[in-house]
Amino acid sequence: MTSKNVHIKIGEMKTSIGHIKNLELSIGKVVDDSWSEPMGPTPMPGLTTLRDWDMKLLNKYKPFYMPDCDLCCLCTYGKCDLTAGKRGACGLDIGAQSSRIVLLACSIGAATHTGHARHVVDHLIEKYGRRYPLDVGGLNVKVEAPVTRLVTGIKPETLGDLDEVLEYCEKQITHLLSVAHTGQEASNLDFESKALHAGRVDQVGMEVADIAQISTFHFPKADPEAPLIEMGIGTVDTSKPVIMCIGHNVVPSVGIIDYMKDNNLADKLEVVGLCCTAIDNTRYFNRGKIVGPISWQLRFIRGGFADVVVLDEQCVRADASLEAERVKAPVIAASEKNCIGFKNRTNDPADEIVADLVSGKVPGVLILDPEKVGEVAVKVAQKIAPIRKKMNVLPSLDEIKALAKTCRQCNLCQRNCPQDLNIPAALKAAAEGNLAPLTDLYESCIGCGRCEQACPVKLEIHSFIVKAGEKFMLEEKNFCRAGRGAVQDVEIRSVGGPIVLGEIPGILAVVGCANYPHGGKDVYDICREFALRRFIVMTSGCSAMSAGSYKNAEGKTLYEEFSGDFAAGGVLNVGSCVSNPHIAGAAIKVANIFAKRNLRGNYEEIADYIHNRVGAVGLAWGAYSQKAASIASGFWSLGVPVLVGPHGSKYRRMLLGRADKKEDWEVYDARTGDKVNVGPAPEHLFQTVETKEEAMVAIAKLCIRPNDTWKGRSIKLSHYVDLHKRLYGTMPKDLHLFIRTMADVPMTMKDEFTKILEAKDWKETVIPDPTLLSRMVRKMKE
Amino acid sequence: MSCEPWQCAEIAATKKANPITKPEVAVAMIKKAAHPILVVGSNATERYMEGRPLIEFLIDFANASKIPVVATAHMVGEFLKRGYEPADFMSAMDIGNRLVDPEWQGIDGKGHPDLALFVGLPYYMEALILSGLKHFAPDLKTMTIDNMYHPHASWSFPNGTLEDWGNSLKVMTTKFRC
Numbered sequence A: 001m002t003s004k005n006v007h008i009k010i011g012e013m014k015t016s017i018g019h020i021k022n023l024e025l026s027i028g029k030v031v032d033d034s035w036s037e038p039m040g041p042t043p044m045p046g047l048t049t050l051r052d053w054d055m056k057l058l059n060k061y062k063p064f065y066m067p068d069c070d071l072c073c074l075c076t077y078g079k080c081d082l083t084a085g086k087r088g089a090c091g092l093d094i095g096a097q098s099s100r101i102v103l104l105a106c107s108i109g110a111a112t113h114t115g116h117a118r119h120v121v122d123h124l125i126e127k128y129g130r131r132y133p134l135d136v137g138g139l140n141v142k143v144e145a146p147v148t149r150l151v152t153g154i155k156p157e158t159l160g161d162l163d164e165v166l167e168y169c170e171k172q173i174t175h176l177l178s179v180a181h182t183g184q185e186a187s188n189l190d191f192e193s194k195a196l197h198a199g200r201v202d203q204v205g206m207e208v209a210d211i212a213q214i215s216t217f218h219f220p221k222a223d224p225e226a227p228l229i230e231m232g233i234g235t236v237d238t239s240k241p242v243i244m245c246i247g248h249n250v251v252p253s254v255g256i257i258d259y260m261k262d263n264n265l266a267d268k269l270e271v272v273g274l275c276c277t278a279i280d281n282t283r284y285f286n287r288g289k290i291v292g293p294i295s296w297q298l299r300f301i302r303g304g305f306a307d308v309v310v311l312d313e314q315c316v317r318a319d320a321s322l323e324a325e326r327v328k329a330p331v332i333a334a335s336e337k338n339c340i341g342f343k344n345r346t347n348d349p350a351d352e353i354v355a356d357l358v359s360g361k362v363p364g365v366l367i368l369d370p371e372k373v374g375e376v377a378v379k380v381a382q383k384i385a386p387i388r389k390k391m392n393v394l395p396s397l398d399e400i401k402a403l404a405k406t407c408r409q410c411n412l413c414q415r416n417c418p419q420d421l422n423i424p425a426a427l428k429a430a431a432e433g434n435l436a437p438l439t440d441l442y443e444s445c446i447g448c449g450r451c452e453q454a455c456p457v458k459l460e461i462h463s464f465i466v467k468a469g470e471k472f473m474l475e476e477k478n479f480c481r482a483g484r485g486a487v488q489d490v491e492i493r494s495v496g497g498p499i500v501l502g503e504i505p506g507i508l509a510v511v512g513c514a515n516y517p518h519g520g521k522d523v524y525d526i527c528r529e530f531a532l533r534r535f536i537v538m539t540s541g542c543s544a545m546s547a548g549s550y551k552n553a554e555g556k557t558l559y560e561e562f563s564g565d566f567a568a569g570g571v572l573n574v575g576s577c578v579s580n581p582h583i584a585g586a587a588i589k590v591a592n593i594f595a596k597r598n599l600r601g602n603y604e605e606i607a608d609y610i611h612n613r614v615g616a617v618g619l620a621w622g623a624y625s626q627k628a629a630s631i632a633s634g635f636w637s638l639g640v641p642v643l644v645g646p647h648g649s650k651y652r653r654m655l656l657g658r659a660d661k662k663e664d665w666e667v668y669d670a671r672t673g674d675k676v677n678v679g680p681a682p683e684h685l686f687q688t689v690e691t692k693e694e695a696m697v698a699i700a701k702l703c704i705r706p707n708d709t710w711k712g713r714s715i716k717l718s719h720y721v722d723l724h725k726r727l728y729g730t731m732p733k734d735l736h737l738f739i740r741t742m743a744d745v746p747m748t749m750k751d752e753f754t755k756i757l758e759a760k761d762w763k764e765t766v767i768p769d770p771t772l773l774s775r776m777v778r779k780m781k782e
Numbered sequence B: 001m002s003c004e005p006w007q008c009a010e011i012a013a014t015k016k017a018n019p020i021t022k023p024e025v026a027v028a029m030i031k032k033a034a035h036p037i038l039v040v041g042s043n044a045t046e047r048y049m050e051g052r053p054l055i056e057f058l059i060d061f062a063n064a065s066k067i068p069v070v071a072t073a074h075m076v077g078e079f080l081k082r083g084y085e086p087a088d089f090m091s092a093m094d095i096g097n098r099l100v101d102p103e104w105q106g107i108d109g110k111g112h113p114d115l116a117l118f119v120g121l122p123y124y125m126e127a128l129i130l131s132g133l134k135h136f137a138p139d140l141k142t143m144t145i146d147n148m149y150h151p152h153a154s155w156s157f158p159n160g161t162l163e164d165w166g167n168s169l170k171v172m173t174t175k176f177r178c
Ligand code: SF4
Pocket: A072, A073, A074, A075, A076, A077, A078, A079, A080, A088, A089, A090, A091, A092, A182
C-alpha cells in the first residue's frame, strides 16, 4: 500500500523507567511506496471524479423510468403528487425522484456490504492483529484485490490495510446518502451518476469483506476444485441436533463450527445455512450444509427441522423469530444490525443463557460475541433436540383438505401473491380431495407468506403448499461447489486472449437473490445452456444454489457436470454476495494482466476497456434486494450489462440503448481518432427480461463487443442466431447492425445473411480499436 | 367487476384509469386512434379461456382490427407458430422506452402511436410500464385489454372473470369485423 499507520500495542512492559500496561500508540502514516505501478488519474474518487465517464454511459444508455408510485412522501412538505411532469413542493420532478430512489437503493446496498465488511475486518483485526497478511490464492493470485486497486489506488497487504480502504468507502457512502436529502440534487442524471458511484464503492466494500475472510478463515483460495457441498433439505440428517444459520455474515457461524471442532462434536450436530451464510459456512467447513436460498426460511422453520435458529444480518425475515417460536426452536440473534428486540446477554455466563433458552423462559437472546454464540448454540441444540423432537407446524394432508373447505374463494390470496398463483383454484381442488394443483404451486412459491396475511379466514396457505410439496422437498439432495473466491492470474492469462478476441463467446455471471418468477429451474437451465455453448459461467449467492439444485439426465448436478475452472465451459461458484467482486475482478484482471493496462486508480480507462472488449453479462434472475441494486450498479459503472428477471422491473429504472438510433453507437478508433459506428454492442446496460427464453437470447446478444475479431464475432453471432431461431422461431431482425465485414458472418449461414444484408442496404465498415475516451486516441487526425 | 388494482398493493396512483364498462366502448376508442399498436406479453400462452390460449383470441382480434402487434419476450415464435406474423417484436422494456420518445415514428415509421394497447404481460411489469408511459408520454393514450384493472392506464377493464374476458375479446373482434 502507499501509506501506513504505525500502530504499537504493548500489553505489559517493565523497564528501568517504569511499568507500562495496555499502551496503544498510533503515529500517523508512513509512506511505503513499494508498489511500482504508477498512480492513475483517479485514486479514491469522490462523488464527481468519474462524473464524465458516468455521463458517457448514461448518454448511451438513457434511463427509462417506471415509477412505482405517483407520489413522493420523503419530507413533510409532502406528500407531493408528481404525476406526469408536476413538480413537488421542493421543485423535484418524477424523473429526479425516480433516480433518487435508485440512488437510495444503491446507497443502502453499498452501506450494507460495507457495514458487513467493517464488522468482519474489525473482528478479525481484534482476533489476528492488523499485520495479518492477506492471501487469497498464494502465488496464483498476485492481483489480490483488483477492484480496490482500481478504485482506491491502494494495494492492500494486511488486514490493517483494509481499514483504510473501508474508511474511504464509509466516507463516500455518507456523502452519497446525503445527496438524497431534500434540496440536494436536481438532475436525474446526476442522481444516476451518484448511483453508479455507489456501485463502485459497493464493489470495494464487498471485496474487502471477502478477501479478509478468505485470508483468515482459509476459505478455498481461488480453487477451481473447491469441494462439492451437500445441498437441499433432503441432505440434512434430522436424527442429529440441527443448528440453522440465516443471513450473510459468517462470523457467528465460525464461532459455532469452531466450538464443535474444539469439543469433538463436528460430526454430532448438523450446521445448515440459508442464504449467503450457508455459502460462507461451507467455505469454512465442508461438512456444513446448504439448505437453500433466502426464500426457504419459512418452509425450513415451519417444517420443524431446526432446533436452534441463529440469525445474523441481511435478508433475514423480520418474523423468523416468531416463526421459530411456534416450533419451539430458540433463537440467537447474533448481529448488532438485527437485535430483534431480544435482551443483550453477551456478558452473561453461557450456561445461564443455555438454561433460559432450553427451558423456554425466553424465546431468544441477543449475543454479540461470536464465540459465545458458538457455545450457546451448540449446547442449546444438544439439549433441546430430544425435547422438541423436530416439532413442526405443517398441517396433515387430511387437515388441508378439511381446512380448504372453509375457503371463501375471495381471491385475496392470489391478488396478494407476487407470483399471481392461482391459490383459490388449488384450494377448491383440495377441498374436493385433489391436492395436485396445490403441489404444483410448490416450485413457483417464493415463500413470502403474503397470501396468509391477506386471507380473511387465516388459512396457512404457504404451509399447505409446503406440505403438499413435501415429497419434493425431502427429495432435495444436490450439490453446490463451495465458493472458490478469486480467479487465478494464470487462468486470466490463458483465456484473456480468447475473451477479448471474442473466441470465448462470453462470460455469463448468474448472481443474486431467489425472487424468481417460476422457481429456480430457470437458473439451472440458463447456466447449463451457456456452459454447453462453452461460455464461462460464473455464479454466486442464492443463484449459485439454484444452479446446483437440479440434475441432468445422468443424475449429475451442474457442478458435477462442468468443471470449476475459469475456462470455456466452466461453471464456477465464486461464493457469497460479497464474493461478487471476483467476477468484476476477473474482467478487470483481463485488462490488467492480459492487456497490461495499469490498474492503479485508473478506473475510467479500465472500464472503457471492459465495456468495449470483455463480453461479460450479468444475470440477476431473481434480484430483489437493495444490495442486488448496488451490485448491479458496480457492473454498470464498469460498462458491463446486467439483465434482471421480471420482478427486477420493480427497480423502476432501466438503462436502455436505442438500436434504432445509429448516431448513438459511435466510438473512437484509438489508432486513428476516426469515429466508427460499431452498432449496438452491447445494446443495453440494464434491462428486465420477461421470460427464460428472452433471457437466453439477450445474453447471447449482449456478449457482442466492438473489439471482437471477425472470428469472435462470427462465433458470437452463431450463438445469437441459433438461440433466436430456436426460441423465437425466426431470424433476428437486427443482424445487419452487427456485421462489419462479410468475414463476421458465420460460415454456415452465409446465404441467409447475404439476403438480409442486401435487404437492409448494408455497407462494410472497419473493426476499430474501440474507445469512448478521446484521450485514449494515439494519433488524433486534424 | 371491481376497479381496484388486481394486485392489491398497486394502489399508489393519483391519476387512475377510466374503467371500460363495455367492450363496445373500447372498440369505439380504438377506432378513433390514428396509429394504435397492440403490445402482447408472455402470458398470452399461459392464460386460457374456453380451453383456448389467450394468444388465439388475440390473433382473431388483431386480424379483425388490423392493429399492428408488437410481441414481447419470445411471443413472436408463438404467433408465427399459429400462422400470424406480428408487425414487430422487441422486449417489453424496449417498446416502453420507444413510446416515451416523442420523436419515435412508430414501428412502421409513419408516426408516433397515439394509442398503445397492452395485454398479457406479468401484471406488475405491465403496471410499471403503464406508469412510465403515464408520467413520461403525456400525449399517448394507453389501454389494457386484460381482465385485471390497471390504474396507471388511461383506460382499463375492471377485474373480471375469465369468462367475461373471453366474451369481451370476442365482442371486440366481432365489432371490428362488422
Ligand atoms: S422531498 Fe420534495 S417531492 Fe418529496 S415530499 Fe418533500 S417536497 Fe415533496
